[in-house]
Amino acid sequence: MDSTNSDFPDLQELAKNIRLHVLQMTSNGGSSHIGSAFSMADMIAVLYGNILRMDPTNPDCADRDRFILSKGHAGAAVYAALAEKGFFDKDWLQTHYQNGSKLSGHISHKGIPGVEMSTGSLGHGLPVATGMAIVAKKRKQQHRIFVLLGDGECDEGSNWEAALFAAHHKLSNLTVLIDYNKLQSLDSIEQTLALEPLADKWHSFGWEVEEVDGHDISSLQHTLSTSSLGQKPQCLICHTVKGKGVSFMENSVLWHYRTARGEEYRAALEELTRAA
Amino acid sequence: MRDTFISALTSIAAQDERVVLITGDLGFKVFDYFREKHADQFINAGIAEQSMAGIATGMALEGYTVFLYSIANFTFMRCLEQLRNDAAYHECNINVVSVGGGFSYGQLGMSHHATEDLAIMRCMPTSVVASPSELWEVTELTRVMYQSKGLSYLRLDKSHFDSEKNQIEEHLTFGSPRVIRDGCDVTLVATGGIVSEVIEAADALLNKGISACVISAPFIKPIDISVISSSAKKTGALFTIEEHSVLGGLGSVVAEELMENGSAPDFFRRIGLREKFTSVVGDQRYLRHTYGMSAKNIVAQVCDQLMLKRQKKAA
Numbered sequence A: 001m002d003s004t005n006s007d008f009p010d011l012q013e014l015a016k017n018i019r020l021h022v023l024q025m026t027s028n029g030g031s032s033h034i035g036s037a038f039s040m041a042d043m044i045a046v047l048y049g050n051i052l053r054m055d056p057t058n059p060d061c062a063d064r065d066r067f068i069l070s071k072g073h074a075g076a077a078v079y080a081a082l083a084e085k086g087f088f089d090k091d092w093l094q095t096h097y098q099n100g101s102k103l104s105g106h107i108s109h110k111g112i113p114g115v116e117m118s119t120g121s122l123g124h125g126l127p128v129a130t131g132m133a134i135v136a137k138k139r140k141q142q143h144r145i146f147v148l149l150g151d152g153e154c155d156e157g158s159n160w161e162a163a164l165f166a167a168h169h170k171l172s173n174l175t176v177l178i179d180y181n182k183l184q185s186l187d188s189i190e191q192t193l194a195l196e197p198l199a200d201k202w203h204s205f206g207w208e209v210e211e212v213d214g215h216d217i218s219s220l221q222h223t224l225s226t227s228s229l230g231q232k233p234q235c236l237i238c239h240t241v242k243g244k245g246v247s248f249m250e251n252s253v254l255w256h257y258r259t260a261r262g263e264e265y266r267a268a269l270e271e272l273t274r275a276a
Numbered sequence B: 001m002r003d004t005f006i007s008a009l010t011s012i013a014a015q016d017e018r019v020v021l022i023t024g025d026l027g028f029k030v031f032d033y034f035r036e037k038h039a040d041q042f043i044n045a046g047i048a049e050q051s052m053a054g055i056a057t058g059m060a061l062e063g064y065t066v067f068l069y070s071i072a073n074f075t076f077m078r079c080l081e082q083l084r085n086d087a088a089y090h091e092c093n094i095n096v097v098s099v100g101g102g103f104s105y106g107q108l109g110m111s112h113h114a115t116e117d118l119a120i121m122r123c124m125p126t127s128v129v130a131s132p133s134e135l136w137e138v139t140e141l142t143r144v145m146y147q148s149k150g151l152s153y154l155r156l157d158k159s160h161f162d163s164e165k166n167q168i169e170e171h172l173t174f175g176s177p178r179v180i181r182d183g184c185d186v187t188l189v190a191t192g193g194i195v196s197e198v199i200e201a202a203d204a205l206l207n208k209g210i211s212a213c214v215i216s217a218p219f220i221k222p223i224d225i226s227v228i229s230s231s232a233k234k235t236g237a238l239f240t241i242e243e244h245s246v247l248g249g250l251g252s253v254v255a256e257e258l259m260e261n262g263s264a265p266d267f268f269r270r271i272g273l274r275e276k277f278t279s280v281v282g283d284q285r286y287l288r289h290t291y292g293m294s295a296k297n298i299v300a301q302v303c304d305q306l307m308l309k310r311q312k313k314a315a
Helices: A003-007 A009-029 A034-051 A072-084 A090-095 A125-138 A157-168 A198-204 A217-224 A262-274 B002-015 B032-037 B049-061 B080-088 B117-122 B135-147 B195-207 B226-235 B250-260 B284-290 B295-314
Strands: A066-069 A145-150 A174-180 A208-213 A234-239 B019-023 B042-044 B065-071 B094-099 B128-130 B152-156 B178-181 B186-190 B212-216 B219-221 B237-245 B267-273
Touching: A003 A009, A003 A217, A009 A034, A009 A072, A009 A090, A009 A217, A009 A262, A034 A072, A034 A145, A034 A174, A034 A217, A066 A072, A066 A125, A072 A090, A125 A145, A125 A157, A125 A174, A125 B049, A125 B080, A157 B049, A174 A198, A198 A208, A198 A234, A208 A217, A217 A234, B002 B019, B002 B032, B002 B094, B002 B135, B002 B152, B019 B049, B049 B065, B049 B080, B049 B094, B080 B094, B117 B128, B117 B152, B117 B219, B117 B237, B117 B250, B128 B135, B135 B152, B178 B195, B178 B226, B186 B195, B186 B226, B186 B250, B186 B295, B195 B212, B195 B295, B212 B226, B219 B250, B226 B237, B226 B250, B237 B250, B237 B295, B250 B267, B267 B295, B284 B295
Parallel strands: A066 A145, A145 A174, A174 A234, A208 A234, B019 B042, B019 B065, B065 B094, B094 B152, B128 B152, B186 B212, B186 B237, B237 B267
Antiparallel strands: B128 B219, B178 B212
16 A cells, blocks of 8 residues: 555555455355456545545435446445445445345445445446536535546446536536546456547546546545536546455456455455555 | 427426426427526437436436437437436436337438337336327326326327317326227227327228227326227227337237236237338338338228138138
């Protein structure tokens, strides 16, 4: 972890716990996408730990900030964050991916306090977040709307349709975070559908763009705590490492789908537990 | 039908500021009056149907009642997954309004022929699917959609049947077909503007001594099958007529319901677009005839069937 993260011990601890929960949840369920959940774990920790104005005892309150995980396959990390923040009992996490569970592999809102929207098919989150943002603007409400996209998800044209709309309607209450770990399902972004220059793309669509290290809690905290200064929606490109936190999972497309079991599980657990 | 819908929606929007109309950049001049009255309740989402349906969901989740408007297949086909995963699954009050059912835009070619919409939208869990035949039904259905909680689909036709009844005298009952002409020899059930062809067919059949019961089905889903079932029991011969594929639409609904209720008639036939794409261009009436669903086609099929029935009886 970066040295600046030690300035935020609570967030660092939350990120660590999210990763530990995710490891256990995906291992128990035999489910995948651990690499995708680990790459955004620090972003989720900062959002739920310090940015999103939400009340676990009143999760539907009208002035809450809205957060949509558009890369729904990494939902285990959000379930873990919600449990850590007290939206529901941590025991629920044991049911993830199990028969009869509410906690599906792709994030679900049905009966789960704190989840704004079910996703799973990519490219759905930003248009919905855009609809929420235009309502908040019409009503002159102060809450913010955040949506987290995967980098591979940026292949989906629906995102760019909504990006045009959000800029046209000056939705400065809308923030997109992109988990830019440079790997997608089968191969690297570069080898699949190259996104670069990604910042220029969002900029040319009329968005205010910033790039940060998506594992640098201090930078994330600083950037996310300020909403757009002007009239543009914000895009925060978070450079991340897929599988971050477990050395043998890092930067490996294998860990998009692979489940840690046996010796791999023990090694991952030890590495995560040892982390500061 | 389109102008009737806009007029009805303008009245509803005046009473409820949470009603919003979103178009996918279609409806030139159609919305002038609505925009004049309710500028803040109108959004042009651009030529971007996926985003349009997602934005509709976001607004509905924040308490809005959304009417999505476009023509032919554009309101639901490109953005079908958004309607399924986002709008329907999240139990949003989103009302999809498609102008140009069937061959309404006949001359524009296959892309603009809406011939699978009823089947597709009917498959959505919890959806309401409506296909009016008369203008007063459009007014009533617009209100029904506004009041119903989940995903609704309204198919608007270029043509319509005019029963010369005014809306004060007659009202829709949710899910119920309407008998618009009684008869005892054959039952003809139709949906949408094509009801006018069916009435024309019934007139021609009467001249041949055949009495047809004509039933209009403004609701495809839900549908109360009892009216159709009773008539089919009496006549013993049931035809469904729709400007739509015979797969999954009115004919399928009626067949499914009758079979499950154990009340299958002696004879049943679906008149509609048989399994092929349209490739001929023409106006709505021309294409109805080309694809076997005009008044003349209906008369021919009914006569063939009844003749067959008589021959069987004689044998």
